Each structure stands twice: as structure tokens, then as C-alpha cells.
Amino acid sequence: MRFPGKLCILVLYFLGSTFSSRAQVKTSRPNIVLINMDDMGYGDPTCYGGGPYQTPQIDALAASGVRFTEFYAAQAVCSASRSALLTGCYPTRIGISGALDHNAKFALNPNETTLPEMLKSVGYATGMVGKWHLGHKQPYLPLQNGFDEFFGLPYSNDMWAYDYNGERWKDTSFWRAKYPPLPLIDGNETVKIIDGFDDQDGLTSAYTQRAVSFIQSNHKKPFFLYFAHSMVHVPLGASAKFKGKSGAGLFGDVMEEVDWSVGEVIKVLKANKVYDNTIVIFTSDNGPWLTFGNHAGNTGGLREGKGTAWDGGLKVPCIISWPGHTKAGTVSNRLLTNMDLLPTLADICKAQLPQQKIDGVDFKAVLLGDQRAVPRDEFAYYYDRNNLKAIRKENWKLVFPATSQTYGPPATIGGDRYPGKYAQADIPMALYDLSTDPGEDRDVQAQYPEIVKQLSEIANRYRKALGDGLTNSVGTEIRPAAQLQ
Incomplete structure (x- = not known):
């Protein structure tokens, strides 16, 4: 049977529209690559002032987003930082x-909805490469928390029975032994x-190879790759x-x-023609471990580092590139946290938020260039x-009186694999x-008593909801971690 010319054109138009619609549905949810560094300080990538080494791939990512x-x-x-990112x-x-190790008595509760579980519910393939650190054995490993694949370590790469010279500890009574x-x-x-x-030398390369393989195997469907490096x-x-x-x-x-590893990820995204439909996020779990001296990074002039509630411990680099959506070369000074990634990705990927209360906020508007958007204007520094x-x-920033760990005197700084020693300070x-004093050096409470009062009232709200060990407050909204036998 022969179709009249016009009918044939209509049929072809209908079929073309159908295929086009299917293609749009297929690409309506972007892929996500979330690269989470370990102990990389705010000032470590060269686009944040680092060096004298070079990070051209990280810098290029920043230039594109x-x-x-x-x-x-x-x-x-x-562990605390990673739990926030994933929930x-x-x-x-x-x-x-x-930081959980093999002796940990608790783990991330399976009742919490994780980012990969949320994305799986809308059809994503989910893979994790690198350091987990939220439960060291089943049923608390990544495959039991929403990931289809996992290749990596259960906790930090220094949680082993080796001295800082690479030899096994000879004193078997020492806790690290x-x-x-x-x-x-x-x-x-x-x-x-x-x-x-x-073996430590080969981790970054092995992780990268597995990350590339995951993308190659899953590029024909929406995928989420959580690439959690063990370094630096x-x-x-x-x-x-x-x-x-x-x-x-x-x-x-x-x-x-x-930095090379970041480039390999971008390269495989482009080779498989999915780069233009992929959100790439680059960040870190906390600031640098400064006691290790020349084996630690830098905070870019911020106060203290990892293991403290000063900004050197919590402010981290974050770069997000989403071709066709983020404006290339943009710099944003909006206050945001790693907790905010989950609700933002839920919005972008059309996924339902967890049923239980979360603390993250949706910053998609900021990501898309809305300069008026202020999704978050407060943050609670817990430690x-x-x-x-x-x-x-x-x-x-209002700091409350406490005894805190410090890298300042009388602490010492080590180097060449060997750590110095912490000290304690009464704060x-x-x-x-922070707009004029990012190094947290000049106390201005006497000049601004009304700000002290306002922030103290906000603190009381957090104490009521989440508790505060400094004031013996028990939060009314806290949920238990899983308890290990």
C-alpha cells in the first residue's frame, strides 16, 4: 500500500517528534560526578591560590563553571563531613x-535516605570509588546504602598498623599497631x-581507572559517580x-x-559524548591536617585547620560545572555547605527529598546565575x-567559650611523613x-552587642533542636546512628 505524499510527511513528522521526545526524556536528568577530596584545604588548588605545583584540570573546571x-x-x-554530604x-x-575506624560502635543508620538512594529512585545507576568511612562492614558498606558498585577503602588510608616510615609498628602495645x-x-x-x-602510591591511579570504567559502562543512562579520593x-x-x-x-x-585524575574523568565524559549533560562537582571533606607540615596543604590564610571549628577547618574549595547551565568563569560568594548538594540535586534531577527532616537548602538558583538568591544565611559550627x-x-561569626584543639603554640608541626603534636587552647x-576579617583575628563583640544577642538567640534554637555538649543541651530533633554489635 502506498501512502499519499502529505500523509507520508505527517507520519515521518510524528515519528520524528516521538523520537525527539524520547531523546529529550532520556537526557532530561543530567549525570552527576561528585569528586570529594580528603583533607584538601581551601587554598590548595591553584585557582584558589595554591602552588607552586600546577592544577590545570581543576582550574579548567573552575573556568567552565x-x-x-x-x-x-x-x-x-x-566521617561527620561525609555523612552530611550524603544525607x-x-x-x-x-x-x-x-572519624570511624575498625573499632567504631556506630555507623550511618540505614533509615537515613542517602544521595545515591534518592537518585536510584528516579532511575540512576550509582557508583562509588574511593574512601567510604561511614561503617566498615556489612550491612553498612556502600552497596547497602544505595550504590550499585563500590571500589575503595572502608575508612582512612592511615588506619593501618604502620609507622610513619612505612614499617610495621614494632611496639605491639601501641594503639596503632x-x-x-x-x-x-x-x-x-x-x-x-x-x-x-x-600500595598507597597506586591508589589514585587505581581509583581513576575504576571511575573511568564506571562512566564507560553506564553512559547510556543517567548515572551518579561519587569519587571520594583518599588523597591528599x-x-x-x-x-x-x-x-x-x-x-x-x-x-x-x-x-x-x-589534578590529572580530574582530567581523566572529564576526558571520558567527552569521549562518550555525555559531558554536556553532566554536572561535575569538585570539593573536599574538610581543611588540611596542618600538623603534618610539608605533607599537608594550606588554608589560604584562614585560621587553624582540620579538627577545629575555625574556618580553616571547615571552609573548602567547591567548583561546579554544568555545561549550558552554569555561566563559565563565575565566582559566587554565597554561603553554602556540603549538606546543600542533596536538596539541590533533588530539584535538578526531579527526585523526592528524604521524608525525614534535613538541614540542606536548595541552591539551584545560585548555580544558574541568580545573583539575588540567598538560599542560606546561617551555619552552625559543631565539632x-x-x-x-x-x-x-x-x-x-560568634564563637562560644570552649577548650579546643589548636595547631598554635605549644603545638608542634612535623614534616616528611611525621606529624607534630596538637595542643589545647581555652577559647x-x-x-x-568575616567580610573584613576572614582570618578570625579581631574580636568586635564590644562594638556590636546587638549582633551578639541575635546570634546567641540563633544558637539557642540549634541547642533546642540538635543539642549542645557545651551547655548540656539534648536536642529534640536528633536521630540515632546505627549501633554495631
């Missing part, structure tokens, strides 16, 4: 604190033991092709290798198990204007 200058981790320590909650709300072998896990099974510095956490490790090449010591070598150390409102109440 938005570089945030007021982006914070929810806490200045590994959109203050760690205090969900019972997570510190009691660590079990450090397992590299594929799925739920250990496939290799990280045994000495040579100590012990530092760089492969032979990067070791000694930066001219800036081992830390510089490691920075250049993780230790549940101590409210400070409150930020706009550019004001008085102080008010800082």
Missing part, C-alpha cells in the same frame, strides 16, 4: 561524629591489602609518573596526580561529639566580621 568562595563542610572531620543533614542530627590489615574492597569483598607505601590525606602516595615531577615535594606531586562551637549569620567568646 562556578567557583564558590564561601562553601563549608558540615564538620571538620572525615543533607548536620552530622549531629543523625548521630555521626569523628593493633589496626587490622587495610582492605581494598570491590563490592563487599576484600580484593587486596594495602601493604606499605608502594596522609600518608601521601603518588605513582611513578608523578613522583618527583612537581618540584614542590611529595604534596605537590600528589596534587598534580589528583567534637556534639559541641556547638560557633554560629554564623551572614558575615558574622573565649568572640565575634568576627
